[in-house]
Every structure is written in C-alpha cells, then in structure tokens.
Amino acid sequence: MLYIYIYMTKLISHQIHQSFSNMKMKEETLMEEKRVIKELEQGKELVSRLMNNLKNPSSKESNMFLISGILRSYENSIVMMSLDQKTLKRSPETKRMDPSNNKKRRTSEKKTSEKVKICVGREQEGTSQFDDGFSWRKYGQKDIHGSKNPRGYYRCTHRFTRGCLAVKQVQKSDADPSCYEVKYLESHTCNGNFLLSTTKHSVSLSKEEERNRVPKLHHVREQSEDTIKHMKSEELMLSLDDLENKNEIFRTFSFSNPETENTTGWKILMENFTPTTTTESGITNELIYASSASVANSPTDDSCFSSLKNILDLSYDWSLM
DNA sequence: GATATTTGACCATA
C-alpha cells in the first residue's frame, strides 16, 4: 500500500505537471496545482512516518491515524483535481444555465463518465432510494421501453450550491422487485463525501452482513502484517471502493499514456474485493463493477490509473500491507 | 415560505 501511495504521489505529480503545462495554464490553475502537490507531499510525509512506524513498532504514533491521513490526502487531491477539471472545461449543464442562452437546448456533449458502477441493493423501508451517504434530488421519471418499472432520475442536492454534477438513475429490477438497480453517472464534487458516504453505508450494514463480508478478504488478510491486522475488512473494502470512483476521476482527467495494459489481474482483484453479501432473506446485495470501457473491455485510451492498475496487479498479494 | 416530488413537454440521438 505504501509503495502504491508513493508511486501514485509521483505519478500524479508528474501527470499534473504534464497536463497543466499542456494547457498553457493561467495563474489560478498554477495555484491549484500547487495545492494538489502540497496535499500529495503531506501524504508522502505521512507515508514515510508510517514506514518509520513499521520499522519501530514501539512508536506511539497510531498506524490507523497515519493511514487515514494518507487516505484523506489522497481524497483531497482527487477532489481538487476533479474540481479543477470542472472549472477548466465548462460543463454542458453550466451552458444550459447560462441566462444568455434562453432557448431550451441541450448540448450533445457526453458525460465524462458514463457507467461508473451498478449497485444492486435492497429496498430501503418505504422509499425507493438508497442511503448511499449522499443527498439526492429527484428530477425526473421515465417509463423505460421493455421494462415494467419506471426509471427515476436523481441529481446531487448540491448541484447548484456546489456545482456537483453527480447523477444517479434508480430503477426497480424487473427480475427481482425487491431489488433496485442504481446507476451512478459523474462523480461527486461536493467535497468530503467519499468517506462520509462509505462510513454511513457501513453503519447501515447488519452484523450478519458484516460477518458475511469478512471471508471475502480473508485470504488477503492472512498475508498481512501486524500493522494491518487491526484494520477492519470494511475499511479495506471502502478504500478500494473509493478507488473505483477515483478511477473514474483519474480517467476523466485524461492523461495520455499509450502503453497497453493487462487488466485481468485488476479484474480478479476487484472480483475478490467485491463486497457480496447474501442476507437472510436471500437477497443479494452487491456492488458490481461495470465500468464498461475500461475494465470489461480492453482499454483503449489510458490514464495514469491504468498504470496504477498494473501496480495493483503486481502487488496483488498485498504483502506490503 | 422553502424545499422536494411529480409529470408532461422538450430535446438529442440512434
């Protein structure tokens, strides 16, 4: 994990430099770049402290504290990068909101991330919405051709206040009416919600579900060192789950890298980390990674994350943790 | 009154 982080820190810094310089950036973007780099440097500092801790187990500094700090640094960098991207490229939504554009017209620009993932989950009592930690506002509903159930369209409540473009579509499954298919489009940029959401989600899990989730990671944990022994499987999964979101953000940040890659290992990794839980009612509650272009199919254009995937492939035994 | 949801209409795309 440490090496991954160090690698990412270097990679991101490098890619930021490249990307920003290619865009003939203005002073504002330079400032933004500095903030991201500063954030990454802080993360790097935490990594070295953690490494130091591993060498000297007697150290009083909490490994968990350091790890969460590293993750936070990672989160912040991602958020800053995604926000920056949004400001660099004016979104179609912003164009629509432009008062000078009176006509009710939509642009043909496609969303930066189409299918991020599809979650199949249980219905929450009395509502068709899932508590995924984010607040959503319904803006439409459509009958879908060939489907018995209509599809609900939700956008982030903070769309106008924070410019968050996250959108999700919720549709009751035809096959299993007690399940809902949730498709997430665009990433949240309303800051600080990654951990919040996942934490909230973890709280909503029953103990039974918690128990069922642990064995999935068992083989990984067996290889872990003492430092990670106390880390809950939930946290491990959440980190990786977040990684999925970041994957999208990184991809949309579009660093070009023509190298080809082998995603098989990554897929296997993700499959192993897929939190599949079967509840007493027999309903499967799982997260299905369905990033169509980059994982299921052979990727064409790369991002720095493809390189990260390779790193993850290489460190699949997670012996560093 | 503020905020959220519903729903018919509009628009882009295949």
Added chain:
DNA sequence: TATGGTCAAATATC
C-alpha cells in the same frame, strides 16, 4: 420516429 434524459411548472410536504 422511437426512446431516453432533462427541464420546469404544478403540486405536495415540511
């Protein structure tokens, strides 16, 4: 032209 996604006025809820 059919379909899916979004808008926005009307309506409901807090």
